[in-house]
Amino acid sequence: MTRAGNFESCDFASDEKDVRDKFWRTARKAARHIPFMEDVVAAYYCALDKQTPLRAKGILLAALAYFVLPVDAIPDMIFGIGFTDDIAVLTAAIAAVRSNITPAHRLAAREALARLD
Template sequence: MAIENGKIGEILRPGSEAEQARQESDIRRSFFDTVRRGLRHIPFMEDVVASYYCALDPRTPAASRGILLAALAYFVLPFDIVPDFILGLGFTDDIAVLWAAFRTVRDNIRPEHYAKARTALGELDD
């Protein structure tokens, strides 16, 4: 099941400051639980986790931060266009949204974000 580009654009539209604060709270609370569930399904998980650290970095430009928060909030929601619990399909919409966000802001994801991502993913494997 493919997700339409227009729908991805809607999802990635940065919200108000209040909305972004709510998204950040939701992301901080359930991000790594969702990462654990998605490890086998999302081939670019290191980029996703680096995007998490980029979104939480106060040095990240506001527009990029808003896009990442929107994408990561979509990722952690248990019920989205294709619910994550549907085997084989559950993460396909998340992959499309995350990849679009990553492509849009990848110049803002710095080496230190990737270093943190590798450390976090290594700890998940332990």
């Protein structure tokens, strides 16, 4: 692993590919369970933005990977509580990097969510 400031980077290319491949399928399922879905989609666009600092990208990709992976602390298919752990992880990640999520990311999120309806 390499050092980037105080943040140890990981295999971002692999994480990014996993998130890209599974994000929209999971987002469609989660949209009615996660009240701040626009923030989650904006975080997705922020994580994929080449201008996003490496530390913020790493935090977001880790949280989004947790969101899209089928195996986590509380399986997503459990009605009513399946996305609660995902919500906690996403809330913490978004709060940690909120200053990196730009108006352009938010606009792209609103447009993408409008297309999902």
